[in-house]
Amino acid sequence: MSGEGKEPQAIRKLQPGRLVIASHNPGKVREIAALLDGRGLDVVSAAALDLPEPEETGTTFVMNAELKARAAADLSGLPALADDSGLCVDALGGDPGIFSARWAGEDKDFARAMDLIEAKVAESDPNPARTAHFVCALALAWPDGHVEWFEGRVDGTLVTPRRGTKGHGYDPMFQPDGHAQTFGEMDDDAKNGVSHRADAFRQMVAAVF
Template sequence: MPSVPQRVVIASGNRGKLREIASLLAPLGIEVCAQTDFAIPEAVEDGDSFVANALLKARHAARLTGLPAIADDSGLAVDALHGAPGVYSARYAGPDASDDDNIDKLLHELGDRPAAERGAGFHCAAVFVASAGDESPLIEEGVWRGRIAAARRGAGGFGYDPVFFDPELARCAAELSATEKNARSHRGKAFRALSDGLAKRWA
């Protein structure tokens, strides 16, 4: 049975994400650090799926630090657009696109489709690799289903949150508190599953 590592590097410089992951792994007694603490450049994300990109990032961080690594990749898949923007979510409107640019393009592509034809899902793949050459990575995925609103709502969140409508809560993601969002989000689901998987692996 593999031993619990003392430190794990997160393949991200996002401090909010680091805090969230650190909280989930706290019961395991693991120190979590960001790859930016090691001045590591971001990996080239040229995978054809969320899982592939997450593994690219995790192995990149593990290779350059010598530590076990955790990474995730996520994005929006719209049913009527055959899964687009998918892995290109962050650069849907171009390589230097802002969140507003991406939302504008998405709303334009959907046009005046009725609500029944605006189904979508946020997807997240979260992975753990014990080393850069780990051939048995732990992989977990989470999905948050909803639909694309006809216009922006709310001032919170980021990315496509202002137009991602959750029918059960009757609000867009940008209108939810951080606690509400984490309880339902694709990322929250994926990382809770990853944390549970790691706890079982090291039990």
């Protein structure tokens, strides 16, 4: 596994072939597939294989990513890559954090989730800090139980009104530091150059390819 503060040292390289992306989120699958393009992998989603979504019972991003990757690798008999990511808002003590998807409800209504964040931030302080960060944990699991994990982060600010219809999840309300556009306004190439997921992928690519 990768270690915080150290260059990731993979015990095992990922060989060309079929790889399961352990997600039922089409936007996330598309983003991960783009980041893996050109690596000699035949990417297939957990949804396409009709794999069930495991309950995310972990208390950290890494634990939930590993849980999902292990489940997909066990059921498919293939290496599996899982992502667990979320938005951490400073004014809310880091919420929604690992519960980012759950704030959107079973119907994945992220517009409602963003409304909820705005309401809670407004309640927290008359002039709240609007700083926030995204975290992405990647777990790469093999059917024999071996797992590698990597964690990325990007800092930014919450904006209102929300801007952009690209991306997915909380992207329209998050403007990364040093950029004039929100993730919701960026095209895939621009976002993949600066995002928390791209940060985690850079670490993974250095380690396992």
